[in-house]
Amino acid sequence: MDEYIIKTRNLTKKHGNVTSVNSLNLEVPERSIYGFLGPNGAGKTTTIKMLLGLIKPSNGNIEIFNRDLLKNRSSILSKVGSLVESPSYYGHLSGYKNLEVLATMLDIKKSRIDEVLRLVRLTKEAHKPVKHYSLGMKQRLGIASALIGEPKLLILDEPTNGLDPSGIQEIRELIIEMPKQFGITVMVSSHLLSEIDAMATHVGIINEGKLVFQDKLDVLQNKNKSQLYLEVGNSKSAYSQLRNQGWEVDHNSNGLLVNSICREDIAKIVESLVLEKNLIYKVNEHKRSLEDIFLNLTKKGQSL
Amino acid sequence: MFIRSLNSEKIKIQWYFFFLLIICETLINSFLSFIAVGQDFALNWNNFYTYAANFHSMFFFPLLAGLFTTLLYRYEHNNSNWKNILTGSIPKHYIYLSKMIWVFLFLIITQLFFFLSYFLIGQILGAEGTLPLFSIFKSLIGGIIAIIPLLALQSWISIYIKNFGASLVIVLGLIIPNLLLTGMHSNLGGWFPSTIPFYTMMPQGTQFSPRVDLFSLYIIVAITSTVYILSGSISFRKREW
Structure with missing residues (x-):
């Protein structure tokens, strides 16, 4: 299990004089649920945006599936599903159409849309406009769009943010199933330790842009003695x-x-x-x- | 892969709304040309075209180019959809270019509606003489080509403007000065992208005709289009989302 799905070396992001991510060496093992933990403003989202090619690192490099992200952006991203911060959706379209936009763009067969809708339990609401969805449903739709390309890696940024307890529980169960059922590696960020504690197998803790801890969750729990x-x-x-x-x-x-x-x-x-x-x-x-x-x-x- | 990007863009479009805008434009422009014709007693197809094309090419056509672009970008700016589509395995500038192509198609439809309304109102007013089909055709095509620089500039701006209201202000800010700018010779006025449809669509040899040198104008169109499209797609690729 020493195969790393995500590996970064000295990953750094500077905005002018401010260093928001500082020499990060992330190692996310295959089939793990990697909890990426840190207080608000620690650099979690910036890091995730770099992993997804939404912003460019100022320094350092990123390897996903053992290949350089900047050189193989398209082929790597075709196997990565993501949900960054608040859910993205076209409010005037139905849940089904929202997924169709992605399926068309990424050349995915239409039957997959029903599959992912079933997976996140949105089949019944599939043809309602998304603007009438609750936040929890929007978030589930976001996970469905992340899963639509049958990814090998799922990157979720604060997926339970703003959800009520039952919504949180639902998302959590979905995430825990991923490695078991589909062999997907999951990286999930949160500012709540209890959240990571409930799902993750590995933990990375980031603070003020620096990685202050990275290991198996057990190691962190042992410090609990x-x-x-x-x-x-x-x-x-x-x-x-x-x-x-x-x-x-x-x-x-x-x-x-x-x-x-x-x-x-x-x-x-x-x-x-x-x-x-x-x-x-x-x-x-x-x-x-x-x-x-x-x-x-x-x-x-x-x-x- | 580019076709996929175009098709995916198609799903998002609110067709009824886009057509509503086109129909409104057609109605308002017909109404204005109808009023303008009021004092003209010797109405024929030729001078009626001048009346019809005047408002259309100076205001409404460029306005629609701005509105369509703003609307297509609004889909992505709302609820931060950029994060969703730009993490797909598709080259980023494909998305930028597909949006531009869809706006362009809608503008072609707008020109067709314009022609139909011109023909209908002309019939109603009893315009005389023969329909100058060839010169109308030239004018319509000229308008379509002439809109490209504005379309490209508007797309470039829309990448950065998230606020719908602010975007509308910019659209109007680009178009209202046309009143003055189109008075200049095309060698000068042509550098302002909003003016070009007026230069290419208005018939020559009337009291309303702008001073146009078509050859240099098309060179300006080629230069500004290339600059705006290239800069737009480069900044789109480089932009941090």
Whole structure:
């Protein structure tokens, strides 16, 4: 599974002096659901627009299906389906006609239109004008148009933005089915960690244009492990003492964080600290949520 | 592949609305020429054509070119459809050119409607003499060729103008100065794309006739068309969506 469907090297986008995407090295494995996570304005959409050839990178290169995007734009894009930001649609046309516009342009047989409509459960509303659709239906239509060319890669930018819980659930189920049923690799962006947590197999976290984390979702979840928090009199000396004894420790101004909560370890740590005349005020379990990790990685916690 | 792009464009067009615009243009222009004829007692097919073509070529025909283009671009600017069609596996400038071709076809239809209305109203008013079919044909074709620079310029502008109202203002801004510009000799006025249909469609040798040097005018048409079409499709390809 080390085959990467999307691979970027030093992908950079500058608008004048502002660098909105900075030396991104994305690696999206085949048949994964890659969650592309970051706060609003982190550069997610800009990155996705570059992956789709809508805007040109200032620097770096993009390989999709192991081929250079700029040199093989048409042939690569014929196997990529996408949904960028808000759904695109012709309001005066029916859902069916909307898909027909794309099918005609991309030389796709008409029977495929019914297929994708069924897939996103819009068969009943197919012949109503799209301007009367609800946001959720428009979004499903957007996914149908992304799927119409039987893509091998699906790139979805905030596909659940603005939807109600049941709409979110529907889209989520659709996305999870993609790799299983059709062998499609999905890249999905979101600013909500819970969203990515519910769907993704791999995660990339972007903040201020830089990739701050990229790995399997499990790795991120493992950071979620509980830690032992000790409030001590002199954290510096306690820190170096535990360090010397070989514990995995972190320290801040008045406390220590130990990466172990096994009962025997706690007893040993407390004992050794007390023997060295370190004052202990508090011992408790510290659980980091994924949200904490996310905020920590994106450093938004500090600015609030 | 280009045919596919043309066909796909066809699905989006609101036919009834485009034809409604053409019919409105025909009616208004017929009405105006009808009024203008009022004082002319020796009405024949030749001088009636001058009346009919006057408003059509100076205002309405270029106006429709602008309106059609704006409408076709509106489909994409609304609900950001650019993202959808430009991520397809089709060369970007095909989309740009297909839109232009559809507007061009509608303008040809407009010319046919113009001719029909001229013929009908002429019959009603009892125009005398023989129908100068050959010179009318020349005038209609001249109008169609002459509209290309404006059509190309309008398409180029429409890539950037998302707002429908702003786009309309620009269309009018290009056309209203025709009142003054068409008074100039075609060697000068021809550089303003909105004026050219008037130069090529109006018959020569009447009190309303513009001063035209056809040869140099067509060279201007060729130059400006090429410049606008090329710049338009290059900026369309380069534009960041």
